[in-house]
Amino acid sequence: MSHAVVFEGVRKAYGETVVIEDLNLNIPEGNIVVFVGPSGCGKTTTMKMINRLIEPTKGRVLVNGKDITKMNPVDLRRGIGYVIQQVGLFPHMTIAENVSLVPRLQGGKSAMDVNKVDLLLETVGLDPNLYRDRYPGELSGGQQQRVGVARALMSDPPIILMDEPFSALDPITREGLQDELIRLNQELHKTIIFVTHDMDEALKIADQIIVMQGGQVIQQATPDQILRRPANEFVRDFIGEKRLSSHQSWVVEDVMLRSPVKMSPKKGLAEAVETMHRKRVTGVVVTDPSGKYLGIANTADIYDRYQEESLSLGEVMRTDAVTVRAGTPLTEAISLVQEAPYGYVPVVDSQGKLAGLLTRASLVDVLAKPYLEEVSAGA
Template identity: 50%
Template structure:
């Protein structure tokens, strides 16, 4: 969608704001640019709509070179939301929202209908707010209008430059919730600049952490919390946020007892065992309790007519397993993709220690979060 290729920026005073960065913003994602003052995050965002041009490198939107496009036309096709909101005080709310569609000479009936729909979308009744002026609205309400004004011409890209930083904490948190909910509906490509890590973690699909004009780490909030790349990232995130992941207990504290069976057991007997314990699969172990694999009720059903088959003939040994000393945070990630809803846990001798379930993980996480 948006692609930076070896982009650098040196200002007239000699300050190098960006140092040959490469960055790709995916279509429909909300990417947050974050970093300390002077890191290059705002410069990066403003290059997308040519408020700033690069010294070197290329920027493409849908394979079209940004530098070749007329800045005015480009900006009319990109929504832009800023901290100061920038509503025109002499215009009504409806006139402010409709400004860009009007400049683009779109059909007035269509875009005024769109204005009402957008006001409804952010919880501002058109009948109440359409004819009001900006000074009659609270700061949070004005910022909502700023957001829908950026949406009025239905742009594929929206740039948001620290839009909530001047608001009180309660309004700010509400608008962050609104943005997450709104993005689920509209699926725009949003580039959002902030200096607030809590805000970034809450709203972002991916976070781009910058320092001294370079990208230090670019990943999902989850992976950045679990695997900060270096000391700078750890310090920037903060120990309080990281402690949730660093202080998690060993896996052994979250294990449940596995319902097991030996590989020589018949299929009819296995069905009886599953019914008795109200499960739809069995963990197969040998006489020394060494893990061999899994057999599900579906596996038994497929081969039930084979009278001479035992569980050993239909074992699935490709199921992911965890080691007893694996990190808890890695287990959380794996369990989300576990088709059976659980993962066997083994020790160094391949002996089964138990199973980790989504429920047991949630119990441990709930206890940890309550202690934070």
């Protein structure tokens, strides 16, 4: 994996006050990498050293393999997009003028590429015909942030720095912009370095999270790795106990539905449809009179041959569906549920009898339980 940004033994001090101490860090190319930590931990200072808004006291910062101290700061910054919380749009300029600011500074008014401006506005979810000629004061906070992202993308930089860009927005707008950022980077494959103090935001958008404390990196890992194996008590406390409810020792019986809708293989297809409608399910599990699992039948399986009145459920059911044995650790079964075409997996005991059904919905209900209990307690 190539690295877009590398810190080598970086230190930053203001007189006797050390903000960053011996920072060694590799930021992979094409990822959303989120710096997270409490106020004063050094995350914003670290990010600002990438585009030389802050100069390191000691050590080297490499951007795309080049020592940034050997680069012209203006040239460096033109190759790095920058989005901040306050957006920084110029109120007397139109949205098109704001988006095209950098090329116009370089080449004058003639450097405005209206087609590219329109494309970028569409990319960030703004209709150019509606917004191109408006002024920032006519836009909501969320719309202004979208313009800020479009401006950062204008020069097609490989790296974009984002310093708490969504923190001043209301929760619904913020969530929408987080979704937009994830979608954008799936299309554009930029290296996005994002600073936040909000662990929920970091877990949602990051490919990698860098947890900082006291000017040092405490842990760098994927969101899943951090949730499963926090490096120390600081990380554990910062993540919060509600996210660390351990399911590592659980087995499928702790989660499965114990009374799934089941039917005899002798039942007709019209009976199966009526049962699914009444029970509000999209499929049934087929068992023999002793409860032995035989197969599953989904609405698609039934409707494909519904006109053949002589057919029974046993003749259209699928016998090749994946099953899981009772006692299987939940961690091993989750991927089976995720990959199951119908969204559920039958659980069978050692005698082959149906014990229950593992569904995506049942997994969500259990994993969300700590959050629901917290909300209930605070109500």
